[in-house]
Amino acid sequence: MSIIVYTESEKGKLKKTALEVVSYAKAIADQMGTSVTAVAINADNTESLGNYGASKVLSIKNDTLNTFNAKSYAAALAQAVKQEEAKVVVVSSSADSKYLAPLLAVGLDAGYASNVVEAPSSVAPFTVKRSAFTNKAFANIEITTDVKVVGLSNNSFGLVETGGSASVEDFSPAIPESGVSVESVDKATDKVSIADAEIVVSGGRGLKGPENWGMIEELAEVLGAATACSKPVSDLGWRPHSEHVGQTGKPVASNLYIAIGISGAIQHLAGINSSKVKVVINTDPEAPFFKAADYGVVGDAFEVVPKLIEKLKTFKVQNA
Amino acid sequence: MKILVCISHVPDTTSKINFTDGDTKFDTNGVQFVINPNDEFGLTRAMWFKEKQGASVAVVNVGGAETEPTLRKALAIGADNAIRVNTEAIDSFAVAKQLSKVVNDGGYDLVIAGRESIDYNGGMVPGMLAAMLDANYVTNCIGLEVDGTSAKAVREIDGGKETVSTSLPLVIGGQKGLVEESDLRIPNMRGIMMARKKPLTVLEPTDANAETKAVSFVKPAPKGAVKLVDADNIDELVNLLHNEAKVI
Numbered sequence: 356m357s358i359i360v361y362t363e364s365e366k367g368k369l370k371k372t373a374l375e376v377v378s379y380a381k382a383i384a385d386q387m388g389t390s391v392t393a394v395a396i397n398a399d400n401t402e403s404l405g406n407y408g409a410s411k412v413l414s415i416k417n418d419t420l421n422t423f424n425a426k427s428y429a430a431a432l433a434q435a436v437k438q439e440e441a442k443v444v445v446v447s448s449s450a451d452s453k454y455l456a457p458l459l460a461v462g463l464d465a466g467y468a469s470n471v472v473e474a475p476s477s478v479a480p481f482t483v484k485r486s487a488f489t490n491k492a493f494a495n496i497e498i499t500t501d502v503k504v505v506g507l508s509n510n511s512f513g514l515v516e517t518g519g520s521a522s523v524e525d526f527s528p529a530i531p532e533s534g535v536s537v538e539s540v541d542k543a544t545d546k547v548s549i550a551d552a553e554i555v556v557s558g559g560r561g562l563k564g565p566e567n568w569g570m571i572e573e574l575a576e577v578l579g580a581a582t583a584c585s586k587p588v589s590d591l592g593w594r595p596h597s598e599h600v601g602q603t604g605k606p607v608a609s610n611l612y613i614a615i616g617i618s619g620a621i622q623h624l625a626g627i628n629s630s631k632v633k634v635v636i637n638t639d640p641e642a643p644f645f646k647a648a649d650y651g652v653v654g655d656a657f658e659v660v661p662k663l664i665e666k667l668k669t670f671k672v673q674n675a
Numbered sequence: 676m677k678i679l680v681c682i683s684h685v686p687d688t689t690s691k692i693n694f695t696d697g698d699t700k701f702d703t704n705g706v707q708f709v710i711n712p713n714d715e716f717g718l719t720r721a722m723w724f725k726e727k728q729g730a731s732v733a734v735v736n737v738g739g740a741e742t743e744p745t746l747r748k749a750l751a752i753g754a755d756n757a758i759r760v761n762t763e764a765i766d767s768f769a770v771a772k773q774l775s776k777v778v779n780d781g782g783y784d785l786v787i788a789g790r791e792s793i794d795y796n797g798g799m800v801p802g803m804l805a806a807m808l809d810a811n812y813v814t815n816c817i818g819l820e821v822d823g824t825s826a827k828a829v830r831e832i833d834g835g836k837e838t839v840s841t842s843l844p845l846v847i848g849g850q851k852g853l854v855e856e857s858d859l860r861i862p863n864m865r866g867i868m869m870a871r872k873k874p875l876t877v878l879e880p881t882d883a884n885a886e887t888k889a890v891s892f893v894k895p896a897p898k899g900a901v902k903l904v905d906a907d908n909i910d911e912l913v914n915l916l917h918n919e920a921k922v923i
Contacts, residue, residue, distance in 0.1 A: 423832075425802075425812065425814075426812070449833055450815055450830075450831065450832050450833045451832070451833070453798050453814070454802070454814050454815070454830075455802075456799070456802070457767075457798075457799040457800075457801075457802025457803045457805075457806065458802050458803075458805070458806045458812070460768075460799070460803065460806075460886075461768075461771075461802075461803050461806035461807060462806060465886070466766075466768065466886030466887045467767075467768075467799055467886070467887070468887060469796070469797055469798055469799060470796055470797075482890060484893075486796065487794070487795050487796055487892070488686075488692045488701075488793075488794055488795075488796070489688070489793050489794075489796060490895075491692040491894070491895075492692050492694070492892050492893065492894050492895070493892065493893045493894075493895065494795070494889050494891075494892050494893075495889070495890040495891045495892070495893070496887050496888070496889055496890065497887065497888050497890050498886065498887050499885070499886060499887065499888060500886045534811040534841055534842065535811050535812070535813060535839050535840075535841040536839060536840055536841070537837050537838070537839050538827075538837075538838045538839060538840055539837065539838045540832070540835065540836075540837040540838075541835050541836050541837065541838075542832065542834050542835030542836075542837075543834060543835060546834065548833040548834030548835075549833070549834070550833035550834070551833060551834070553922075554922070554923070578923065590856065596817070596851075596852060597831065597834070597835060597836065599851075602688060602712065602793060603712055603713070603850065603851040603856075604851070605831075610922045611916065611920070611922040611923065621688055621689055622688055625688060625793075631920075631922070632916070632920045632922045634912070634916070635901070645901050646901070647898070648901045649898075649899075649901065649902065649920065650901065650902050650903075650904060650912060650915060650916070650920070651901045651902070651903050651904070652903070652904050652905075652906050652909070652912060653903065653906065654906030655906075658906065659906050659909065662909045663909050663912065663913070666909050666910055666912075666913045667913060667923070670913050670917065670923070674917075
């Protein structure tokens with residue numbers, strides 16, 4: 356009867372989103388008077404999930420699952436759900452979780468709500484709030500099936516430490532033939548990804564050319580942030596498409612989004628609007644981004660950004 | 676190869692989002708509808724397969740008669756025929772169920788949908804459809820090649836991309852990158868004229884239950900005005916981000 360939560364890891368290390376979805380699952384478990392069982396695949400130190408509210412971890416160690424495969428992972432999770440007779444399954448909004456969740460939902464005859472932003476307003480009927488219309492509205496959705504799948508929007512719930520502990524059990528599900536096999540992965544391992552980042556520093560056409568990205572990268576490094584860019588910048592080939600954020604690019608749901616030299620076209624704002632705090636630095640006080648931002652600096656990025664880097668470095672030393 | 680492209684009929688990005696009937700329904704009053712941008716990239720890639728490799732391309736929508744202009748636009752871009760399943764799209768599961776019947780009856784090898792629609796942003800229909808069909812599935816797809824029954828696809832992942840090999844029957848959740856934005860086609864007059872003569876079949880729905888229901892919609896609370904910080908006082912910005920916003 357417990358709640359199953361899928362805790363993602365990368366090269367054995369649990370991701371921050373894993374801790375967030377466990378915290379969230381714990382909130383639902385408290386509402387329903389049950390406990391949280393985490394499912395981890397080839398992850399280490401899974402007992403640490405106890406600190407965020409899991410009382411049990413089903414640990415899967417299987418070399419055929421070393422690269423992510425939506426169908427195989429969904430099959431593994433479905434078997435955990437059945438073994439635990441879980442009624443609620445929680446996943447994150449990472450690219451991988453969003454890939455597997457619809458497969459899992461159909462496999463379990465479960466209704467699925469994605470991009471959920473809060474703990475359920477009610478567990479009977481089971482009602483959750485999710486973002487819709489590309490962050491321009493929210494929908495309160497009732498899931499009417501016996502088993503429910505909930506996809507939590509990243510950074511929307513936060514981490515809640517409980518000081519609890521979890522027992523770890525080995526779990527060995529049967530893995531079906533998948534039909535999709537990974538041939539190569541092209542991923543910058545030394546950088547924070549936009550999806551995982553708490554802070555995103557983003558540059559637009561106002562930066563005048565790709566040679567000027569040094570300060571964007573330096574600012575990102577000082578903040579431990581991911582770098583991103585506007586659509587024109589990726590269309591011009593100044594930055595890779597994987598950095599493009601906005602409606603047709605990657606969605607951003609960071610705690611802090613800093614837009615530098617980005618005017619704020621509606622398609623751009625649609626993609627970044629679920630970020631909690633937005634800062635804009637732009638020479639044009641009429642730029643639409645100023646209407647969407649929480650903090651703004653009207654000024655030349657080439658003067659403001661170096662100053663900001665310097666001040667943040669001092670701030671970091673003082674607050675270390 | 677028989678390709679089916681799923682077309683969502685969505686409000687244009689610049690639309691004002693409002694709700695009616697006690698905040699339970701999207702207010703379509705004065706709203707301009709378009710082909711879902713993620714679907715349009717898939718449709719254009721399907722046209723490439725048709726022209727370069729020989730394929731038939733059908734488009735499908737689950738919805739009422741009001742979605743037909745959007746299907747006609749897809750025909751004007753170059754699809755051969757259109758199908759509308761005549762029922763309200765209640766949730767992703769019910770839509771996927773309707774589509775699975777269309778795919779099974781039509782014997783399609785490749786189904787291309789958008790990774791998500793820009794209205795409800797569920798991102799579920801292609802995956803649910805693949806699971807119902809027991810077909811292979813790749814989403815966030817930014818590259819697709821088909822050779823006979825084998826396929827190679829590129830998937831955008833968090834922080835990069837991966838290349839996968841798979842085979843037909845295949846369901847794709849597409850997005851920008853399948854083709855570039857500059858490859859998208861604006862229907863020309865000839866295309867629009869021809870689209871009027873192309874078949875648009877209306878199918879009656881199969882039994883499909885929904886698994887979720889929208890109880891109500893809410894708009895975000897109005898945002899306060901931006902706090903401007905002087906460009907010569909960046910200390911203040913750091914201070915606000917630390918003490919007020921508490922994000923650093």
